[in-house]
Structure formats: structure tokens, C-alpha cells
Amino acid sequence: MEKFSTHTGVGVPLRRSNVDTDQIIPAVYLKRVTRTGFEDGLFAAWRQDPAFVLNQEAYKAGSVLVAGPDFGTGSSREHAVWALNDYGFRVVLSSRFADIFRGNSGKAGLLAGIVEQADIEKLWTALESRPGTEVTVDLTARTAVCGDLTVGFEVDDYTRWRLLEGLDDIGLTLRHVDAVTAFESNRPHFLPTTLPAR
Amino acid sequence: MGRTLAEKVWEAHVVRAGENGEPDLLYIDLHLLHEVTSPQAFDGLRLAGRPIRRLDLTIATEDHNTPTLNIDQPIADPVSRTQIETLRKNCAEFGVRLHPLGDIDQGIVHVVGPQLGLTQPGMTVVCGDSHTSTHGAFGALAFGIGTSEVEHVMATQTLPLKPFRTMAINVDGDLPSGTSAKDIILAVIAKIGTGGGQGYVLEYRGSAIRALSMEARMTICNMSIEAGARAGMIAPDDITFDYVKGRRHAAEGEDWDAAVEYWRTLRTDDDATFDTEVHLSAPDLEPFVTWGTNPGQGSPLSASVPDPAAIADPDARQAAERALTYMDLTAGTPLREIAVDTVFIGSCTNGRIEDLRTAAAVVNGRQKADSVRVLVVPGSARVRLQAESEGLDQVFTAFGAEWRQAGCSMCLGMNPDQLAPGERSASTSNRNFEGRQGKGGRTHLVSPAVAAATAVRGTLSSPSDLEPATGPGGPGLEVSSQQGASTGR
Secondary structure, three states: OOOOOEEEEEEEEEOOOOOEHHHHOOHHHHHOOOOOOOHHHOOOOHHHOOOOHHHOHHHOOOOEEEEOOOEOEOOOOOHHHHHHHHHOOOEEEEOOEOHHHHHHHHHHOOEEEEOOHHHHHHHHHHHHHOOOOEEEEEOOOOEEEEOOEEEEOEOOHHHHHHHHHOOOHHHHHHOOHHHHHHHHHOOOOOOOOOOOOO | OOOOHHHHHHHOOEEEOOOOOOOEEEEOOEEEEOOOOOHHHHHHHHHHOOOOOOHHHEEEEOOOOOOOOOOOOOOOOHHHHHHHHHHHHHHHHHOOEEEOOOOOOOEOHHHHHHHHOOOOOOOEEEEOOHHHHHHHHHOOEEEEOOHHHHHHHHHHOEEEEOOOEEEEEEEEOOOOOOOOHHHHHHHHHHHHOOOOOOOEEEEEEOHHHHOOOHHHHHHHHHHHHHHOOOEEEOOOOHHHHHHHOOOOOOOOHHHHHHHHHHHOOOOOOOOOOOOEEEEEEHHHOOOEEEOOOOOOOEEEOOOEOOOHHHOOOHHHHHHHHHHHHHHOOOOOOEHHHOEOOEEEEOHHHHOOHHHHHHHHHHHOOOOOOOOOEEEEOOOEHHHHHHHHHOOHHHHHHHHOOEEOOOOOHHHOOOOOOOOOOOOEEEEOOOOOOOOOOOOOOEEEEOOHHHHHHHHHHOEOOOHHHOOOOOOOOOOOOOOOOOOOOOOOO
């Protein structure tokens, strides 16, 4: 995973709550077997509306999404994170994320920062009054700066460390493989196995 | 200090406790795979030269993309076909047990696991699918994961996780007739909201829950994710043990006795405390339906489409306005007057045998409304065969419904079973998101009984709205009891 420390890019105000992963990428776009190429599916239904924020010239090159509460609800599809990444987003800010989406973001190098709703409103106002304004997101300081406005965001320490270092979870876990083997030797006999098939 | 059920199962699976803010490393007892969220994980293993650590705790089936018609022919959509073929190649290469389309044990992954007896109390169960919460009905800690985590479980049979908080959902009293598990969970989600469960494991408790069959408990736990919770659990009891006993992968003899002895300890201690508690009175429930575009936007069937102007919270008001526009509904319209084009009976929420029995009992001896297309899609091939052995397929086809092969089907429309733009459905599935069942489609989430009654009248209805049936009935069908018989032993 690529290291993440700071990022500066165009902020995109998405004034919607409960943006579920079916909206971020509809199921019909999940059929690819590769890990890239999902940008076409991002907000596919909404992008057919010329008034949708990403269809406005100033926001097209956006990389910092500022969304309403309960972003990423619903399906566990990591494709939602990949679609945001593939489009060019590096950061999503919201006052509340669905658990699985937030976890998936951390694994795939997309920063999901939790910002107070009052600060989200301020960011929206700033981004809408000057479309195309850039936001600088500093993961070390946990701040997002947009013009004169500086807001703090939360991200848990462990995810922050992994993003800053660009660490891969599997590699981290395999350092404890002896503990896994020891645990396995003590599992109860009655637990089921899939093999041999019955 | 007592412990909750969730805490007991968690602690029994800690391989290594996290230090300095690190997550705990949790052992995973069962990993379920399907075609949509696994290809990139297999690729990751290949790139790193890693094997699957525990093939004997891993199983795959095909469900999301599979057609429900002409399954003996090649899949028409080339992209879907590629995804299915990729799963088959990957399973062959890595040695994963796979139940492909056409196999007797194929079906929706969350129907297949319990049916085989692979889902048991006290286990940790994961799958790259948010409805993995279904398996919590057995007192398992079961939750959906993303593809990076799928690869992680393949490689290590563990997951790094931060502990969840715990929430008790107490449902007491007797359910009125005509209501079911689906009405309970839709009412719960409407009460706590789609974000209410975030960060929590829900434990469903109380006399109304204890009275439910395993299949009904699965319906409830299945939709925990719709309240934002990662997992939902129900403490195992004799109903659970009876369901598991004799299934193909259940323990036998002394191992079975040891298992049951352990499983009986899997209940929240009397002196344990939950981080949050919610109460619901079962006798006050009635059939519940959604009117909006998230599962929390629901109301009792006797109500009308709500007026957004009456909603105080500006965010909820705006969401309701947007939902009514998308759903093409007018505030004040009685929900019972909403006409639908399609009725879908199936999915991991309500595609088990008991659900089909309930729906068949309602439509038996009747004709569907002319204007309505009715799709009945069993949750697994075994459920389908069980239903056919009971004559339910004949009841449905005589009614005018289409009797299909098993899979996820119209729940998410990855296969050809989709709503056309502007079409409206009453659906026993779990999500009414915009476009979920097909681009531009409009979804009302309902129970199997409401779906069946709606198919008769053409508008959202409950069985109590129906005149007595006049046509010749099928073989002695009655609305199934709470204690459904089991399939696929």
C-alpha cells in the first residue's frame, strides 16, 4: 500500500446523507475480476444527472470528497473504495461512516476522516462558494485546511499508523504466525470442517 | 462482572490481544466465499505466493451472478460468466471446496452454510458479504468483510479487529398473527435508524425472540447490517441445537455432547451490562413496509406515506423528500393503496423453506393480480427441492408466479432478474436503495406474508386484507408454525 501523509486536491461537496455502497457503485459494475478499472461505476446513476456535483467542471478533478452522515452504508463491497480511488479520490470526510466501509478504506489506502457535522457544513459552504477550491489534508496533524478554514478529523491511531507507513495487514499478521499455530492446536474437536466434504 | 454473549465468543477467539491501541487478532472458524468479492483476493495470494492457510475451514458457492432460468446453458452475460469461471478456476487451483451452479448444495452462501451444518453456535464466521450477519442467529459472531480482509483470512485464518460495543434489542410478548420476524427487524431498523447500530454487535433477546424458529432468527440477524451493525446474535438454545443436530457437518456422539455442553454456556450472564439497550413490544407490532430508499424509512402497513415537512431533523427531512421523489410517492397516500408491478419472494433474508411455506399458504387457491409479475426464488437448490417435495412449486405456478432456480436474483439484480426503470416492487429482500433491484427500480421491503398478499391484490396488502380463497387449494397447506422443518440434512 502507498504511504499517505498529506494530500492536497479539489474538494467536492456531496450534500447527501446515507450514501450507500449501491450508490457509490451499483452491483452491475461489480463483475470485474481485476482490482482496478471501477471509475466508470462511481456514482453511476447520479452521474447521469447533469446537475450532479461531479458533472460540474470545477469539481471534476476532485480528490477530497466531503459527504453527509452515514457514508458507505449497506453492502461490504470493497469495490466502493476502489471506485473512489480509481476516480482519483484520496480522502473522504464525513461525520459518520459505516463500519465496513471505513475498514475497507483503511485497507485500500483511502483516508476516511471523521469530521463534526458542523465542520462538514462549513466545508460545504466554503467549497460551494468557491467551486474548485483545494483542501489540504494532513494525516499527521489530523487536519483538513480549506482557505482560512481549518477543521480537525478523527481516524483511529492504528489505521493512521498503517496509512502513514503504507503497511500491509497480512505481512503484519504473519509476524504472529506462531501464535496462530498455537491457537489452532487448542481448538475444540467438535468444531466443523468443510473438508472432507459430506 | 458478567459477560455478554458477544464478549464470550470474542474472547474465545483471541489469538493475540492487541497492545498499544493495536486491534486484537481474532481466529476465524469458517470462511465463506462467493464469486463477486473473491477474485481480487485470490489474485493477491497468487502475487505474494501465499497458499490458503485452512482449506478445511473454507467453502465457496456461486450465488450473486447466477441466472435463475436455463441454468444448464452457458451464462448469457459474458462478464457474469467470466466472474463465475474465475471462481471455478481459483477454487480448483487453490483446492477450495466449491458448490457451483447446478450442484445440489449450490445456493445463497448464507442459506448454504447453515443448511450444511457448518454454521454452529459460538463460532466466528466471515464472508465478503455484509449479510454474513445472518449466521449470528446460531449464537455465532458473524460479519461481512471487504476483499482485502477476504485475502487476509485466506492467508492467515485470522482478522485484526477492534472490539465492538454491545447493544441489547429486547423484544418481549407474543407476535400478533400475520406478523413475523421480518416485521420485527424492519421495526427495529426504523426505531434505531440505519446508523443506530454502528460499532455495535446487536443481541436480540426477549420472549418474542426465544419463540422464533431458526429460520425466523436468521431473518432478523440477516438485517442487522441494515441498522449499521456489523453483527447480530441470538443466544443458542434447544431450538438451535435441534436445528444443527444431524446436519452433515454437525458433530456426533461424544463430540456432540461436548459441543452442546459448551453451547449452553453461550448466553449473556445475568449480571452483564450492555453499552446500550433498546426495547420493543411484540404485541404492538403489525406488518411493516418501507416507503423510502433506505431500510430505516419504514412504517406500519396501516399508515400513510409520511409528510417530510413534519420531520423535525433537517437531514432526515431532506432524505425523506429525496426518497419520495425517487419512489414517486405523495405524502398522505395510504400505504395500502400503493400498486406494485413485481413481487419478489426470495433472498438470504427470506428465501428459506419456512418463508416459501408462508407465502404459499397465503396464495394457495388464489390467482395473482393480472398487473403483477411474481418471482419466487428459493435460497438454495436444496430449499427448492424441499419445496417441490411439498408441492409448493405447484401452488406458486397455479397462482401465476414464476418458480425459479436458486440464487440472489432480484435482491441485487446482478443477474438478469431486474426491475425496469420506474418499476415498483414488493420484495422480501433486505435493501430498498435507489436502483438496488435494477436501475431506476423502486423497492418496498416486506415480509413473505405481505409479499404474497400484495401479489393477490396488486397493492401493498397483508393476508388479513384478503377475501377467503375460492379456488382449488394445494395439498393441505396452512400458514407454517413458528417451528419450521429443516432442509438439506
